Every structure is written in C-alpha cells, then in structure tokens.
Amino acid sequence: MVKEYARNPAPGLLDDVRTFLNTRTISHDTRGPVDDLTDIASSSQQWHAEFSDVVSCPTGDELPGVRALRDGIRRELGGHHPPGLQDWLDMYPVEAYFDADTATIRHRARGNTCAGNVLAIVVDAVSDGQWRRLRACPGCERVFYDRSPNLSRVWCGMYANGPAGRACGTIAKVAAHRARQRPIR
Numbered sequence: 148m149v150k151e152y153a154r155n156p157a158p159g160l161l162d163d164v165r166t167f168l169n170t171r172t173i174s175h176d177t178r179g180p181v182d183d184l185t186d187i188a189s190s191s192q193q194w195h196a197e198f199s200d201v202v203s204c205p206t207g208d209e210l211p212g213v214r215a216l217r218d219g220i221r222r223e224l225g226g227h228h229p230p231g232l233q234d235w236l237d238m239y240p241v242e243a244y245f246d247a248d249t250a251t252i253r254h255r256a257r258g259n260t261c262a263g264n265v266l267a268i269v270v271d272a273v274s275d276g277q278w279r280r281l282r283a284c285p286g287c288e289r290v291f292y293d294r295s296p297n298l299s300r301v302w303c304g305m306y307a308n309g310p311a312g313r314a315c316g317t318i319a320k321v322a323a324h325r326a327r328q329r330p331i332r
C-alpha cells in the first residue's frame with residue numbers, strides 16, 4: 148500500500164504513527180472505509196517496509212487491540228492535550244527515560260508491544276508539542292503533518308499528485324461552488 152502516504156510526512160518517529168493511523172482511510176473510488184492493517188501485519192517484511200524498527204509487527208493476538216488503539220488515537224487528533232490518552236496509557240503503560248543523545252526525557256513502551264511502541268511515540272509528540280500538528284483530512288481521513296505556522300491547513304492536498312493522491316481541497320471547493328450555483332426553488 149502505503150508509499151503514497153509519504154505525502155506530508157511527520158518528523159522522525161512520529162511518521163510511524165502517521166503511517167499507522169493511515170492504515171485506515173476512505174477509498175477514493177468507493178468513498179467507503181478501507182482497513183489495511185491486517186494485510187500489512189500479515190508479513191513482517193511488509194510491515195517493516197512501512198514502519199521503522201521501533202514499531203514492532205503485531206501478532207495475530209495483538210491485532211484487535213492494535214486496531215482499537217489506532218481508531219482511539221484517531222479520535223485524539225488535532226488537540227494540544229488529547230483527553231482520551233490516559234485510558235490508553237492505563238492499558239499500555241510507557242516509562243520515561245533520559246535520552247543522552249538529545250538530552251531530553253523520552254518515553255518507551257513497557258514490553259516490546261506494537262501498541263505500546265506506538266503510544267510511546269504519541270506521548271513524546273504530545274510532550275514536545277508536535278502532536279497538535281497531526282491532523283486528519285475531512286475529505287479522505289488521511290492523516291497529514293501540518294507544517295503551516297498557525298496550524299491552518301485543512302486538507303491533505305489541493306492536487307492529486309499521483310495515482311493514490313486525492314485533491315480533497317479542490318474537490319471541496321468545487322462542491323461548495325456548485326452548491327452556491329444551484330437555483331433556489
């Protein structure tokens with residue numbers, strides 16, 4: 148799948164989270180939901196083509212929990228202080244450690260689980276203020292990293308830029324224009 152999702156990447160490991168969230172999107176063709184998680188997790192080779200080594204490939208037993216985490220984290224997008232995060236931390240505890248390379252406090256999963264590793268990256272992103280830049284496009288639900296200075300970006304893109312891309316911004320503009328043109332009955 149995913150390579151096209153490399154549009155609007157997030158910095159560092161946060162891009163693993165963005166890719167993870169984008170295993171569920173809206174199809175360009177049918178406009179119905181598409182869930183690629185099971186497919187990607189079915190082979191660890193495929194998994195690691197999409198994710199860094201920090202995010203381990205979930206086992207079959209882990210998959211339902213990992214999927215629930217993905218859909219739960221999606222609901223926390225776009226805010227400074229994601230309120231629902233605590234419930235996930237109770238379920239998958241992370242621990243703080245001092246990262247000598249960056250001289251900062253970072254977090255890591257207790258136990259090398261896929262869900263825990265993802266959550267640790269989310270916690271780091273909340274701590275350093277990057278989390279609020281991760282947002283979902285209202286047109287296709289793809290998650291992108293908003294680099295605009297005042298967090299004003301709404302759409303994944305205005306132009307399709309490739310076969311899997313969608314010009315959500317332009318599509319919305321055209322729809323709004325058509326709505327205005329419609330005669331009043």
Ligand SMILES: [Zn+2]
Nearest residue numbers: 284287303315
């Ligand atoms: Zn979009």
